[in-house]
Amino acid sequence: MPDPASEPRYAVLGQPVAHSLSPRIHQRFADALGVALRYEALDVAPEEFAARLESLHHQGLRGANVTLPLKERAARLCRELSPAARLSSAVNTLVRREDGWFGDNTDGVGLCCDLRDNLGVELAGKRVLLIGAGGAARGVVPALFEEGIAELVVANRTPERAAALAEDLSDCGPIQSCALASLAEIGRFGILLNATSASRHGEDLALPQSLPAPGAVAYDLSYGAAAEPFLAWAARTHATVVASDGLGMLVEQAAEAFQRWHGIRPDTAPVLRELRAG
Numbered sequence: 165m166p167d168p169a170s171e172p173r174y175a176v177l178g179q180p181v182a183h184s185l186s187p188r189i190h191q192r193f194a195d196a197l198g199v200a201l202r203y204e205a206l207d208v209a210p211e212e213f214a215a216r217l218e219s220l221h222h223q224g225l226r227g228a229n230v231t232l233p234l235k236e237r238a239a240r241l242c243r244e245l246s247p248a249a250r251l252s253s254a255v256n257t258l259v260r261r262e263d264g265w266f267g268d269n270t271d272g273v274g275l276c277c278d279l280r281d282n283l284g285v286e287l288a289g290k291r292v293l294l295i296g297a298g299g300a301a302r303g304v305v306p307a308l309f310e311e312g313i314a315e316l317v318v319a320n321r322t323p324e325r326a327a328a329l330a331e332d333l334s335d336c337g338p339i340q341s342c343a344l345a346s347l348a349e350i351g352r353f354g355i356l357l358n359a360t361s362a363s364r365h366g367e368d369l370a371l372p373q374s375l376p377a378p379g380a381v382a383y384d385l386s387y388g389a390a391a392e393p394f395l396a397w398a399a400r401t402h403a404t405v406v407a408s409d410g411l412g413m414l415v416e417q418a419a420e421a422f423q424r425w426h427g428i429r430p431d432t433a434p435v436l437r438e439l440r441a442g
């Protein structure tokens with residue numbers, strides 16, 4: 165048996181983080197590939213993040229996933245950022261290098277992998293609706309354009325935030341912004357992505373029924389109960405053929421992080437099947 169204290173350390177840092185599935189996912193990947201590691205969920209308050217990361221580094225932390233509410237702070241702490249992390253100003257994966265932390269964002273690639281490989285959804289050439297303009301929304305924009313989407317419409321309750329996102333990420337491709345309240349005038353969409361936190365606050369998005377084009381794909385970046393209201397709305401429109409929560413995105417972004425740390429991309433299908441089974 166390897167001594168757990170001597171195994172390379174990895175962690176997911178956030179607050180709250182106790183219910184994170186990341187330790188389970190990374191352990192499954194590691195077991196399947198025979199990689200020795202110790203992966204923990206560590207609750208870290210935003211104001212103590214910088215000091216905590218430094219001390220974890222001295223205790224042997226080689227990489228970390230970063231979740232709410234630390235993704236933007238993580239981006240500011242890095243010595244170097246990947247293009248996706250730089251464009252979205254958010255980091256979900258930290259890799260320790262000799263001279264400091266390298267920050268990446270695998271959320272967008274994770275979303276695109278889930279859509280393309282697990283759900284069979286073609287993104288190239290599509291007009292995509294992204295609902296929400298917070299960190300979760302920003303994080304996935306670069307990868308959507310990398311997949312070749314034709315146009316992105318970002319709709320947000322606070323329209324100024326959608327406009328800021330469209331401007332900040334305009335190098336990625338054509339982005340139009342609008343207020344959530346005026347979405348009914350913007351036409352129909354083949355792919356609709358919910359990146360808001362409305363359901364986590366028990367609030368309704370009040371989306372118009374006319375939004376999905378026939379055969380549309382509705383996808384919530386959250387998983388479990390948090391995704392249910394959006395997916396129930398999609399079902400009521402009778403237009404969507406694919407409706408999915410973001411559990412697959414979670415597993416795929418983890419596989420991308422695993423690859424950056426260990427140089428090998430694990431097979432995600434068995435882990436996703438196991439999580440879906442409960």
Ligand code: ATR
Pocket residue numbers: 232295296297298299300301320321322325344359360361362363365367368369
């Ligand atoms: P995250 O990092 O999860 O994106 P965030 O930055 O707080 O968190 O962003 C939350 C997103 O959900 C925002 O787009 C927010 O809209 P506002 O910018 O107008 O706040 C959106 N959101 C939260 N509650 C909402 C609600 N009841 N209706 C519509 N949008 C909501």
